[in-house]
Amino acid sequence: MKLLVTGATGKFGTKVVETLLQTVPANQLAVSVRDPKKAEALSARGVDVRQGDFDHPETLDAAFAGVDRILLVSADGDNETRIRQHANAVAAAERAGVGFIAYTSLAKAQDSTNLFAPTHQATENAILKTGIPYSFLRNNWYLENEASSIQGVLAGAPWVTSAGDGKVGWALQQDYAEAAAAVLAGSGHENTIYELSGKPLTQEEIAAALGTVLEKEVTVLQLDDAAYAEAMSGAGVPDFVIPILLAIQKSIREGSLDVESEDFEKLLGHPATPINEALAQIVKGLATAG
Secondary structure, X not given: OOEEEEOOOOHHXXXXXXXXXXXXXXXXXXXXXXXXXXXXXXXXXXXXXXXXXXXXXHHHHHHHXXXXXXXXXXXXXXXXXXXXXXXHHHHHHHHOOOOEEEEEEEOOHHHOOOOOHHHHHHHHHHHHHHOOOEEEEEXXXXXXXXXXXXXXXXXXXXXXXXXXXXOEOOXXXXXXXXXXXXXXXXXXXXXXXXXXXXXXXXHHXXXXXXXXXXXXXXXXXXXXXXXXXXHHXXXXXXXXXXXXXXXXXXXXXXXXXXXXOOHHHHHXXXXXXXXXXXXXXXXXXXXXXX
């Protein structure tokens, strides 16, 4: 049985590979990466490192050859780019005769108003059209995405948002990575959809949890979109990023990330890391990096 992980040198892919190597022999694991030099440490551990670039489909035929099960980790970039890249990967998996595709999708992907949803809708549909057994890992929001907000609080700023009372099912990347590894290396996951979500929390609730971790009161500043954009600009956020942040806040208001689910427990045998513990890990990591 040959397993393959794409994007294996990225932050998420690295966590998946390290989780897999705890239970899967290295010679049964392959990775597809754009730059094999970045995966030399994996090669030294016996992992089959292959060069594959979603922008160059001809590289993917060799990268996916002889693979039984693949984890397609969603790429970075704008929707148009990602849709094209993912379509190339799915087509290559079909040509290679891959027997199972797990894909890191987005919460409630087919119904979502999230600005990233079109990528995941298109990719899920492309996988379905192949007829290959699949599992859609509909990841909610990485808690790591809030690192800049947490840094702001550490520096004495309030928790700034325009998300209103919308809820988010935050969880650590590690939780999502362990779930992905369980599906890729496990059995009985054919033609499944997992809505992977931590306990849904409002902005006030996550700020209160952060306050508990920091042992201080964290003020929440709820703004309208115009004021939020102004605040982000004043905080030094690049102009091109601000519309993306606004769209995320809007989709949270609309409930796109409000998901009640026990799928983490189904896959891992336990819920996602409790929010206070998860926040403490983020805070510790920021302190170490700083």
